[in-house]
Amino acid sequence: xxxxxxxxxxxxxxxxxxxxxxxxxxxxGKPVRRPSELDAVDGLVLPGGESTTMGKLARSFELFExxxxxxxxxxxxxxxxxxxxxxxxxxxxxxxxxxxxxxLDVTVRRNAFGRQVDSFExxxxxxxxxxxxxxxxxRAPWVxxxxxxxxxxxxxxxxxxxxxxRAGPEAxxxxxxxxxxxxxxxxxxxxxxTGDARLHGYFADxxxxx
Ligand SMILES: NC(=O)CC[C@H](N)C(=O)O
Numbered sequence: 001x002x003x004x005x006x007x008x009x010x011x012x013x014x015x016x017x018x019x020x021x022x023x024x025x026x027x028x029g030k031p032v033r034r035p036s037e038l039d040a041v042d043g044l045v046l047p048g049g050e051s052t053t054m055g056k057l058a059r060s061f062e063l064f065e066x067x068x069x070x071x072x073x074x075x076x077x078x079x080x081x082x083x084x085x086x087x088x089x090x091x092x093x094x095x096x097x098x099x100x101x102x103x104l105d106v107t108v109r110r111n112a113f114g115r116q117v118d119s120f121e122x123x124x125x126x127x128x129x130x131x132x133x134x135x136x137x138x139r140a141p142w143v144x145x146x147x148x149x150x151x152x153x154x155x156x157x158x159x160x161x162x163x164x165x166r167a168g169p170e171a172x173x174x175x176x177x178x179x180x181x182x183x184x185x186x187x188x189x190x191x192x193x194t195g196d197a198r199l200h201g202y203f204a205d206x207x208x209x210x
Contacts, residue, residue: 004042004207007032009067011057013047013082017192021200027207035066043076043183043207045200046083048138048190051091051110054082055099064101071103076183076210078203084108084186085141092144104184105147112142112175112188124154124177124189129198135177135189142188143176154178156188183210 008018010031022029022045029045032038044067046054058064071077071087079087085094089102093110113120118139123132133154146152157174177188183206191199 003028004204005030005040006204006207007038007041007044009044009046009054009058009063009083011061011063012054013049014190014192015047018045018047018200021192021197022204024197025201025204027200027204032063033061035062038063038066038070041075043078043203043210044070045203046077046079046086047192048081048083051082051085051100052095052098054086058101064099068101071101071184074183074210076203076207077103077185078199079104079184079186080192081138081140081188081190084143084188085110087184087186089147090145091141093141104179104181104186105150106143106179106181106186107145108141109144110141111139112144113137113140122156124156126154126178126198128153128202133191133196133198134194135187135191136193137177137189140177140188143179143186146176146179147181150179150181152176152178153180153185154187180206183207 019029087104088108090107155174
């Protein structure tokens with residue numbers, strides 16, 4: 001592929017910050033608010049925000065079905081926080097009737113680390129990176145189940161106490177917070193907030209190789 005254009009879903013979330021990260025890794029980024037703009041990109045970032053609102057906005061801007069179709073047709077997507085929830089095939093802790101775009105064969109728990117602690121930060125290990133990645137979690141989800149073809153890229157074993165005994169196997173003391181399923185990448189945290197563009201670079205490579 002010639003140099004790809006990567007869209008950023010721009011109805012909610014830190015759109016400018018994601019565009020800045022894409023620029024830092026040398027990729028042209030474009031905000032996506034309408035179907036014609038979606039048609040013009042080779043990959044897409046789904047930012048954090050509020051997944052219930054994001055779904056409703058996508059519906060009212062007539063982006064929901066086109067997004068679903070592009071994902072089903074193989075478009076690479078990087079979902080972050082609420083964006084991870086939007087990509088998940090299954091969610092727990094959603095509101096009644098909450099819809100996701102799907103594609104990523106995982107079960108994601110919304111607000112998993114507990115509501116009493118709004119946010120926390122942690123240093124995460126990624127096999128692809130030589131030094132830890134400093135991650136900011138804001139009312140973050142975690143991944144509770146991964147499908148057979150899903151690769152776990154990183155886990156967190158610190159963070160607010162509130163979360164650890166709420167769900168999942170009792171003995172589990174770490175939580176999955178970054179996954180890849182073929183051309184779908186998802187993180188529980190906000191990679192656009194720390195000035196570390198390595199995950200955007202990883203995604204850009206994935207789009208280039210696609
Ligand atoms: N920072 C975020 O994206 C939070 C996600 C939010 N808790 C949701 O359920 O959508």
